[in-house]
Amino acid sequence: MKRMLAGVLAGGLAGATGAQAEMLRIDWLERQVVPPPVLSNMQAEPATLGLDGARLSLADIATTGKFTGQEYRLVETVVPPEADFLPAARAALADGARVLVVRAPAADLLALADLPEARGALIFNTDAPDEALRGTDCRANVLHTLPSYAMRTDALAQFIVTKRWTHLAMIEGTLPEDRAYAAALRASLTKFGLSLAAEKTWDFDANMRRAAAAEVPLFTQDLPEHDLLLVADEPGDFARYVAYNTWLPRPLAGSEGAKPVGWAGVVEQNGAAQLQNRFRDLAGREMSADDYAAWVAIAAIGEAATRTKATDAATLRGYLLSDKARIGGFLGRPLGFRDWDGQLRQPIPIVTERAVVAQAPFEGFLHATNELDTLGPDRPETQCTAFGGAK
């Protein structure tokens, strides 16, 4: 269950600056969950989703460390669905974990962050998009590299405004993730001056793989005229069967169609092709938003360690939350962390299966300090107080 990946590559290179290499330990802590059942049998979640991104990133920063005289190692702890998460987290902390990259649902993440022994640790959330984790439930020792629902739906709303699509309808699933995403969508539409002409809830229990062509036209027939049909179906259950079967021929966006995501295999600009190639070589599959969240967390740790020449969590955290941090993330703009809620600020690509349609933030959505902060809760509207509150 626990494995170590030595980040130390062959030494002996001339020019390494540090006389004594200092080891920075990074922990990968994963709570495996059984995903909800979906209609399609064709998709299986890779067992090492996220972890592959972490492993690639560790190799990247270890190469840098070769020249700076810094060493990194990744300690992997993966907790299976039936086992308890907290004892494993405690064991890692007792073993010396201070910088943790975590793939776990919100409840587990919070339980970890609130452990007395996790005080002063630096925890990266790479898996939970929940708003509350960046708001009322934020924690000073938790930074987030996965974009929140709000960041993604703000990106989509900006896109819709840019396209001048004013008549909108939405279909929402019944799972908690669907509801959370739909709620974020509603809030984003309001934020950018848009509104929904109609909403429907998808609660079919028929097998849509066979019935979609018959059922979906009827289901969508009573929707008022719309330019774009939004779908909230985060686990990827039904929305794929809605496409091309609607009563009116309309494009989809949201969880299907044009999707706002943290990352996808189709992102290729700004040198991303290099990262994608390295990832494919390592993992044999496309890099997903979860892999990227893990990759960028460790890239940020490496950047902070390189710049500060430190390995302690407090110094790394301080650097990442400062405006000195300009992290290269292959998205065309320097990335940094918001000092009001610990969220990574990043552009949001809007993608289809085959291409990036556009990338938020869009031209014309202005911000006093950084256009990336037009995506997700900004400093004046944050509900988070653990970072010292709004300045």
Place this chain on the structure above:
Amino acid sequence: MIRTLLLTTLLASPALADEIWVTNEMDDTLSVIDVDTLAVTATYPIGERPRGVTFSKDFKYLYVCASDSNAVQVIDPDTGTVLHDLPSGDDPEQFVLAPDDRLLYIANENDAVTTVVDTQTRKVVAQIDVGVEPEGMGISPDGKVQVTTSETTNMAHWIDTQTHKIIANSLVDSRPRHAEFSPDGSELWVSSEIGGTVAVFDAATQVEKGKISFAIKGVRAEKIQPVGMLFSPDATKVFVALGPANHIAVVDAKTLTVERYILVGRRVWHMAFSPDQTRLFTTNGVSGDVTVIDVASLEPVATIKVGRFPWGAAARQTP
């Protein structure tokens, strides 16, 4: 008879004017621009994803990094035909030709390696481990030191060309893209795309002696992403391409202050001077064109449509 006539015609029409050769990254072609008429006179197909481009000293050979073909291609500029490929290592992005006109130092972006190739024997002379995603390639005028910058490791690696060993590593700001020695060899300039800065090093000691930041009215700071750099012929100025800021900065090489910004096309990458040094040609990736700047007045004077995503540029002096 007919053949003789054809041959005569061909021989009678060598390029008389100087030329700028541009690699079109997304078209897999080379565009040839006549420096006098500013017209594209030829477009040649080439290997996949061509980026870095440079001429041999006598302008008889053109070297092109065909990144996705995993080769450096050698082209006869009189005919535009590929003569042969050089072994380049995987995914060559950028390179620099040594002052001896013989050794090519190639950045292998996917392999974290600098490959040294002898253009005469067509053999790999050495491979040097560098940081992740090497790209920027500079060489001192005396040929003794080659510098490779690595984009993800954020370093300039100083390589002794005699031993092919790294003698120093200099940390720079995020995503270094280009390294350029001053013509007298005393300074090394490194541009950092995501850091938004240019660092200037004393070449003898590898000590950073200055850093340049940029600010353009009406352009967001995060859009200012320095990439290509070029010293003016008299070495008093450095032209810095600012990527998606769509401007070239003109920097005073002594005081390191920015004298002015010149508006060019979208996402400007690299530059080349006309052989008579009166005009500067910039490759504008997103707008798919080349901006021509009058060097005396520092004003843009023309825009030339080339292929998709022009990346590199090299000047050819014709006899």
